[in-house]
Amino acid sequence: MLERCTAYSAVMAPWAFFSHQTAARIHGLPLPGREEEEPLHVCVWKPERAPRVEGIVGHHATLGSTETVMRRGWQVTAPAHTLRQLASTLSVDNLVILGDALVARDAPLCTLQDLAALLPGAGGSRGAVALREALQLIRVGSESPMETKLRLLLGRAGLPEPALNVNIYDRHGRFLARGDLMYEKERVVVEYDGDQHRSDRAQYERDVDRLERLTDEGWRVIRVLRDHLADPQAVLARVRSALAGR
Structure with a gap:
């Protein structure tokens, strides 16, 4: 154009x-x-x-x-x-x-x-x-159209509004990760993983390391792929279960 x-x-x-x-x-x-x-x-x-x-x-x-x-x-x-x-x-x-x-x-x-x-x-x-x-x-903090779509899905289902792309630190104040959609009180992070997370080997390895660090610090990570959004009720059930369990 x-x-x-x-x-x-x-x-x-x-x-x-x-x-x-x-x-x-x-x-x-x-x-x-x-x-x-x-x-x-x-x-x-x-x-x-x-x-x-x-x-x-x-x-x-x-x-x-x-x-x-x-x-x-x-x-x-x-x-x-x-x-x-x-x-x-x-x-x-x-x-x-x-x-x-x-x-x-x-x-x-x-x-x-x-x-x-x-x-x-x-x-x-x-x-x-x-x-x-x-x-x-409209909110400040979303970094991709799919993150916005995921946030709207959660909000329209009556789930609490998450914080957007917030830095997460461990108990010693060291940086752990940046969470796409974060529920700090429940220590739940909902992440949208685009195709680069699958096709880029270096990105994939960083994701594995980051997930391990978050899990060690007591965070529950819900990873959502594009295909998952074809079944939004399943995505909502996973997020609801994670929040309820905290």
Whole structure:
């Protein structure tokens, strides 16, 4: 998509900017779907005419209603406002995944306060209900879309909300591990293991060592793989059993 953005920017009107899914891709946000199959989304300020070209979806915005920033030398919708634009087309869960990525602890593109400021401007627009629901569920600390999906699964089942990606130390204050979803009182960690944990030998060996250290310190580790999420009730049963046993 970035190559297409580069090509189109050569003929792009000075009052136009990339928006919606295209802005999200430029910001590096984890959108569902295949970006090579997406059209470019280009927005213009009213009363200018939106582009009508094959492969381009044109949009209008009222001056002052949407913020823009420079990314890669292009004018694009600001991160928080990109989330608001996508509220009319994405599910609540996908909006939460994007929101978690926006407020990521290590390299945030915006803050929770920035996202909350979107609500007054959302009004009765299409997607406003989904946006309001998503903003209640976005948290700082998630480090991947699958971690977010796992957290939402636990929360909707009525389980306590875990701490996200917190350092765990042993009884002497030495670092043990960083837990994906942690229940400190119960000493339970729920870990999402992506494919790299299986295919990367060094990663696999680190996981074994880390699991042994946590077990020695009295932590119970629930490891969840992508295939496990095909049976969410089984995942929930494992987590409930671990918490109850503590």
